[in-house]
Amino acid sequence: MEHWWHEIGSCAGGARFELTLRGCAARICLMNAENYQAYCDEDEYECYYGGFWDTSPVELVLPHDDFWYLVIDSYPGRIKYWLTGPY
Template sequence: MRAKHLYWDLGSRAGGASFEVELRGSTARVCLMDVDHYQASLDGDEYEFFGGFYDVSPVILEVPYDDHWYLVVDSNDQRIKVQVTEIFD
């Protein structure tokens, strides 16, 4: 992952927490990563994430397990506006 991306430090979250990501202006890759995988992405190492490439919004992502999480949005240098909202039941 290039260093140019938008990210949100979601902090420690329990599995099952959900986030809605509203994308405006571009398609984007939306990734939910724990702290170790986020650091690996910054270091240029192999990493895993939950999410994918989206051209329809909103995107709903659910935290799969308890950990510290980052939400990363990469729009391939296209201009984009992003709004992230935690969903509470």
């Protein structure tokens, strides 16, 4: 499955990140390692924070302690992103 992903890594719940998108709208999904693997395997997965965004910045808040991934689905080659944090 084509997508951009960013390994946030192990973080405490409540950590905040800011995502800035440039180029086009995107579907954004924040998920833990288990759900990210299911996503890559095209199995059923749960997105802890997600949706379709066409404006920036997007504030992401981790719901609990875990190992996290950020997934960005968009048109290949048409988007750039910057992730800052944790705050």
